[in-house]
Structure formats: structure tokens, C-alpha cells
Amino acid sequence: MTxxxxxxxxxxxLNKKVLKMSAMAEDRVRKAADVIRTRDQELIQWLIVSDxxxxxxxxxxxxECLKILALHQPVASDLRFIIMVIKVxxxxxxxxxxxxxxxxxxxxxxxxxxxxxxxxDYTEMADKVIAMLKMSLDxxxxxxxxxxxxxxxxxxxxxxxxxxAYHRVKDMIRRHPEHPGQLxxxxxxxxxxxxxxxxxTNIAEEVIYLVEGEIVRCP
Amino acid sequence: xELTSPQVGTSTQSTMEGSGFAASQQAxxxxxxxxxxGDPFVANPRMTARDVAVYYGEKCAIRGISIxxxxxxxxxxxxxxxxxxxxxxxxxxxxxxxxxxxxxxxxIRLDEEDIYAPSxxxxxxxxxxxMVFQKPNPFPKSIFDNxxxxxxxxxxxxxxxxxEEVVETSLSKAGLWEExxxxxxxxxxxxxxxxxxxxxxARAIAVSPEVILMDEPxxxxxxxxxxxxxxxxxxxxxxxxxxxxxxxxxxxxxxxxRTAYFHLGDLIEVGPTERIxxxxxxxxxxxxxxxxxx
Numbered sequence: 001m002t003x004x005x006x007x008x009x010x011x012x013x014l015n016k017k018v019l020k021m022s023a024m025a026e027d028r029v030r031k032a033a034d035v036i037r038t039r040d041q042e043l044i045q046w047l048i049v050s051d052x053x054x055x056x057x058x059x060x061x062x063x064e065c066l067k068i069l070a071l072h073q074p075v076a077s078d079l080r081f082i083i084m085v086i087k088v089x090x091x092x093x094x095x096x097x098x099x100x101x102x103x104x105x106x107x108x109x110x111x112x113x114x115x116x117x118x119x120x121d122y123t124e125m126a127d128k129v130i131a132m133l134k135m136s137l138d139x140x141x142x143x144x145x146x147x148x149x150x151x152x153x154x155x156x157x158x159x160x161x162x163x164x165a166y167h168r169v170k171d172m173i174r175r176h177p178e179h180p181g182q183l184x185x186x187x188x189x190x191x192x193x194x195x196x197x198x199x200x201t202n203i204a205e206e207v208i209y210l211v212e213g214e215i216v217r218c219p
Numbered sequence: 220x221e222l223t224s225p226q227v228g229t230s231t232q233s234t235m236e237g238s239g240f241a242a243s244q245q246a247x248x249x250x251x252x253x254x255x256x257g258d259p260f261v262a263n264p265r266m267t268a269r270d271v272a273v274y275y276g277e278k279c280a281i282r283g284i285s286i287x288x289x290x291x292x293x294x295x296x297x298x299x300x301x302x303x304x305x306x307x308x309x310x311x312x313x314x315x316x317x318x319x320x321x322x323x324x325x326x327i328r329l330d331e332e333d334i335y336a337p338s339x340x341x342x343x344x345x346x347x348x349x350m351v352f353q354k355p356n357p358f359p360k361s362i363f364d365n366x367x368x369x370x371x372x373x374x375x376x377x378x379x380x381x382x383e384e385v386v387e388t389s390l391s392k393a394g395l396w397e398e399x400x401x402x403x404x405x406x407x408x409x410x411x412x413x414x415x416x417x418x419x420x421a422r423a424i425a426v427s428p429e430v431i432l433m434d435e436p437x438x439x440x441x442x443x444x445x446x447x448x449x450x451x452x453x454x455x456x457x458x459x460x461x462x463x464x465x466x467x468x469x470x471x472x473x474x475x476x477r478t479a480y481f482h483l484g485d486l487i488e489v490g491p492t493e494r495i496x497x498x499x500x501x502x503x504x505x506x507x508x509x510x511x512x513x
Contacts, residue, residue, distance in 0.1 A: 007510065073469060075496045078509045213498030 007072045011081065014064045018085055018092075021057045022137045025096045028054070029133055029196060032099035033126035036189060039110045047103040054096035061089045077210070084210040088140065091199045091206075095133065098199075102192045105185045112182040119172040119186055120165040122193065128158055129193045129200075136200040139207045151204035152218045158197035165190035235502045252283025256501045257490035259479070261289035265430055265460040266311060266348075271325035273306050273315060280306045281484045284325070288430060293452060293461045295475035295492065297468060299507060302481040304464045308432050311462060312348035313341050329429065346373050349423030353435040355415030357407030357422075362399050365407040365418055366390060369426040385425055392458075393421035394451050413444025420451065424459075431455065433463040437470060449474050468508055472496045480504040 028047060035043050065086050068074060074082055109118075132154040139147035169187040173180055201218045208216045236256055260267075264287035272282040281303035288294050288311070296304040306315070313334060315321045327334050334344055346369065357365050366386045369375075376382045386403070390396040395417040399410070407418050416436060423431055433452075437445040452461060452474045465471050471478055471492065478495040480488045480503070488501040499505045506512050 075468070075472070075508050076499050076505050079497060 007068070007074075007078075010064070010068055010072070011074075011078060014061065014068065014085060015081075017057070017061055017064065018088065019141060021054065021061060021089070021092050022140065024054055024057065025092045025099070026130075026133055026137060028096050028099035030130055032102040033122075033130060035103055035106050036122050036126060039106055041107075041110070044103045044107050044110075047100055051096060051100045054093055058089055058093040061085065065089070077213075080210050080213060084206040088203050088206050091202050095196055095199050098192050098196050102189055105188050105192065108185040109182050112179070114179045114182060116172075116176065116179065116182065119168040119183065120190060122165070122189055125158065125161040125165070125190065125193050128154065128161070129196050132158065132197050133200045136203040136207070139204055143207065143211050145208055145211050148204035148207040151201055155197050155201045155218060158194050162190045162194035235505060236500055253485045253487065255285070255486045256488040256504075259286040259486065259489040261287045261292070261477075263290055264288060265290045265330065267326075267328045267331075268307075268310070269326045271307065271310055271323065271327060273303070273310060274322045274324075275318070276320045279484060281481070281486075284486045286479060286486060286489060288460050288462055289477070290460055291456055291458070292477060293456050293463060293475040295471035295478045296462065296464045296481060297466075297471050297478060297507070298481035298487075299512070300466075301483070303484045304479075304481045305434055307481070307486075308434055308462060308464050311430065311432055312345045312350060314345075314350065316341060343373065346426040347428055348430045348432060349426065349428035350432045350434070351416070351419050351423055351436045354439050355412055355419050357410070357415050357418050359406065359408060361404045362390075362407045362410070362418060363403040366421050366425045369422060373426050375426060389421040389425040390418075392424050392455070393417045394447060394454075395421055411444070413440050413447060416440060416444070416448060417451065420448075420455075424455075428459060430460045430462065433461065435465055436463065438466060445470070468496075480507065482507070 031043055031047055034040065035047070065082050068082055072078075132151055135147055135154070136151045138144065139151065166187060169183050169190075172186075173183050176183065205216050205218060208214065266288040268287075269285045271284040273280045284303075284307055286294075296308065298304050309315045309318075310323055310327060311334075313323075315323055323335065329344070329347060333339070334348075358368060360368070363386055366389050367382050370382060370385050376385060387396060387400075390399060395414060398414060399418075407415065410418060416439075420431070420436075437448050440448065449470065452463070455461060456476075463471070463474065475492045477489060478492045479486060480495070480499075480501070482503050488495065488499060488504045490500070495504065496508065499508065
């Protein structure tokens with residue numbers, strides 16, 4: 001049905017903004033995954049200094065939501081949409097922050113004088129996290145509950161990888177107790193990736209709420 | 220990620236019943252009434268309506284309406300103009316009897332008694348099921364007489380002191396006593412619109428009704444007078460059943476416990492107000508309350 005009201009234009013505008021912000025966050029996570037492997041200093045710097053762009057976008061989206069709530073008092077799926085956006089908005093902003101955290105951990109490792117092979121190869125884990133994030137954002141774009149529920153399943157795999165990384169790093173710290181900083185940074189990369197997975201799960205939960213009106217939490 | 224913007228709102232309702240506005244346009248003709256989504260019945264109903272239809276001459280205004288009015292609840296009836304909500308409201312105290320060519324079928328009971336039975340006298344019925352209209356309509360009499368009139372003609376009072384007590388109690392319950400107690404013998408028509416509407420509510424209360432019907436009681440009032448009436452509705456609920464027809468959906472969501480959505484003569488959906496306004500189950504309800512048509 002065609003919509004002619006300011007209110008519905010506002011909703012469509014807001015939806016576009018959220019999608020744009022999602023794309024920005026996803027791009028940053030991809031770049032963060034790249035720097036784990038390449039330690040590209042330029043890209044690390046870009047990730048750190050450009051984070052404000054996502055922060056500003058987050059504030060804009062939040063302001064839009066508050067404005068719509070105050071001026072239009074949405075109900076039913078429009079209300080659920082606004083509530084979802086408010087929650088997903090902060091998840092996306094945090095995901096972009098975590099991409100910065102990863103860049104900083106990589107920088108910490110790169111700056112270390114002591115060089116040791118990484119105790120855990122994060123390539124596969126990063127790929128999975130990116131796939132998971134993409135799946136949750138696609139579910140958001142397409143209002144796809146089935147895809148959203150698939151995201152929940154991937155979260156367990158990510159958690160298992162984080163646990164594996166933890167044991168490897170712990171073992172390495174035992175063998176090289178003189179270099180804890182670099183090794184802790186290495187573990188934290190796994191922890192950050194895992195947190196991105198958790199936040200992708202949160203986004204998937206919100207998609208289910210939007211479509212079905214049921215508040216769900218991933219078990 | 221692709222930056223397309225899927226339609227916000229109704230397109231998300233994959234689990235929703237109903238097939239949208241286009242299909243709705245075909246209803247209201249000779250097709251069978253649509254089944255109501257949600258549970259229209261309550262455990263201890265004050266009033267029950269079963270398969271109620273109303274015809275104005277040949278034209279069917281509402282059909283297949285089955286719903287309960289619970290005790291101590293506010294039931295809000297919403298829907299676009301011409302959907303039949305006011306027609307149905309008027310069936311509940313037989314106000315439609317006064318409309319030439321109007322025919323009501325089905326069954327409506329108040330405390331299990333069929334209000335359309337030949338033996339029923341509509342005058343006491345309309346005391347038990349009172350009505351407040353869109354436009355305040357005080358009698359061209361004093362404030363006191365406006366309230367006293369009903370108890371007098373229904374023989375509900377014994378003496379003058381009794382009458383004065385009924386008037387004071389009714390005006391107090393309507394939240395008007397403090398404002399008018401010093402000018403009870405001035406004309407009711409001299410009050411402000413909001414006060415006049417509360418006077419009409421006091422008039423309805425004075426005859427000890429069980430149910431109060433309200434047909435857009437605030438649409439002629441400003442926001443402050445509206446807020447007072449809404450507060451009053453919340454208080455009155457503790458003693459009466461209230462059925463309110465309103466075009467202001469925010470009002471329905473503020474004052475009612477259950478909401479019924481009418482569309483082209485059908486009762487489309489009934490449910491707890493909280494659910495209707497957060498997660499309606501029928502596409503037509505969703506489209507109406509989100510302003511996508513109406």
C-alpha cells in the first residue's frame with residue numbers, strides 16, 4: 001500500500017539510516033579481520049580515527065527515534081520497529097567499537113619487540129563472525145525470522161573457538177611467562193570477535209521481536 | 220550489504236491474518252461475515268451479544284457480531300467511519316429502536332436477560348444501560364434538575380433529601396461537584412463543554428446504571444477536559460462496565476482494557492488493549508491503528 005504521511009516517510013528514512021549504519025559497521029569488522037592477518041598500520045589507524053563516524057550516526061538514529069516517539073506515538077509494528085531500532089542501533093555502534101578494539105590489540109601486538117607466532121589463528125573465527133554478522137544484518141534487512149534463528153546456532157561455534165583460543169594462549173603464557181602483554185592481547189582478539197558474535201545474536205533477537213512481536217533471548 | 224529499504228511496517232507481518240486493504244474492499248457486501256480474530260468473550264460478562272446484525276432498510280450495517288462486555292471493564296470500539304461501531308453501541312440499549320427502518324437480529328443479553336424480548340420496557344433498560352453522546356447535551360434545565368430528572372422519572376427516590384443526596388453523589392462521582400456545588404440552580408447549558416459532558420455523565424450515573432455507553436465522549440472537548448473525562452472513566456470502571464466508541468486511538472489505548480476493531484460491518488479483532496496496540500493479529504487492525512488507511 002502506498003503511504004503518504006510524513007510519519008511513514010520518517011520511518012522509511014530511519015530504516016535507510018539504520019541500514020547504512022549497519023553497512024558501515026560490517027565494513028569495519030571486515031577491515032578489523034584483515035588487520036589481524038596483515039597488521040596493516042594504515043588500516044589500523046583508519047579504524048581508530050574514523051570511529052566517530054559511526055558514533056555520530058548512532059546519535060542521529062537515536063534522535064530520530066525519540067522524535068518519532070514524541071511526535072507520532074507509533075503503535076503495533078511501527079512501535080516495534082522503533083523499539084528494535086533503538087536497541088539494534090546501540091548494538092551496531094558497539095560492534096564498530098569492538099572493531100576499533102581489535103585494531104588496538106593488533107597494534108599492541110605489532111608494537112611489541114618480542115615476536116612470537118600467534119598462539120591461535122583467528123582467520124576461521126573471524127570469517128565465521130563476519131558471516132554471522134552478515135546473516136543477522138541480512139535478517140534485519142529482509143525481516144527474515146528464519147535467518148535470524150540460524151544466527152543463534154552459529155554463536156555456539158564462535159564460543160567454542162574463543163574457548164580453544166583461551167586454552168592455547170594460557171598454554172603459551174605458561175611457556176613464555178616473560179611476555180604476558182602480547183599474549184593477553186592475542187587472547188583479547190578472540191574475546192572481541194566472540195563479543196561481535198554475541199551482538200549479532202542480539203540483533204537477530206530484535207528481528208524476531210519486530211516480525212513476531214515476541215521477545216526472545218538466545219538460549 | 221545491500222542498501223535497499225524494504226517497506227517498513229505492515230510488510231513485516233508474516234504471521235498476520237487477513238489479506239490487506241484490497242481484500243477488505245470487497246467485504247460488507249453479501250459475503251459471509253469475517254471471523255473475529257482473538258477471544259471476544261470473557262468469564263463473567265455483564266452483557267453478551269451473539270450474532271448481532273443490524274439492517275437499515277435493505278442495507279446491512281453490521282453482521283455476525285458476537286462479543287461480551289465484562290464487569291468493571293472499559294471496552295473500546297475502534298474502526299474507520301461507517302464501520303458499524305456506533306450502530307453496535309446503540310444496539311446495547313436499544314437506541315436503534317428509534318431509527319425508522321432499522322432492524323436488529325441476533326441476541327443481546329444484560330445479566331442474562333434478553334433485552335430485545337417483547338416483555339422488556341426500554342425506559343428502565345436505558346437507565347440500566349446509560350449513554351453519553353459525542354456532543355454534550357444537557358437538558359435546558361438547572362444543573363440540579365439535569366441530574367435529578369432521571370431518578371425522579373424512574374421513581375428511584377423517596378424524598379427531597381434522598382434526591383439531594385443522589386444529585387451530590389452523582390456529581391461527585393462525575394468529578395463535577397466541587398465546581399458546581401455553589402451554582403446548582405444555574406442552567407446546565409451555561410457550563411463549559413467539558414463540564415457539560417461530566418454533567419451528562421453525572422446524569423447517566425444518577426439512575427444507577429450497570430453499563431455506561433459512550434459515543435466519542437471527548438471529541439468535542441479540549442485536551443484538559445479530555446484528560447478529566449479519561450480519569451473519570453478509569454474511576455467509574457470500578458463500579459460500572461463501560462463501552463466507549465472513539466476515533467482517538469490513543470484514547471482507546473489509554474482508557475480501555477479490551478479493544479474491539481470493526482471494519483465495514485464486521486468485528487475483525489478483539490483482544491487485550493495492550494496486545495492490540497503492540498501486536499495486532501489481523502492485518503486490517505494493524506493497517507488501521509498504524510494509520511495506513513482509515
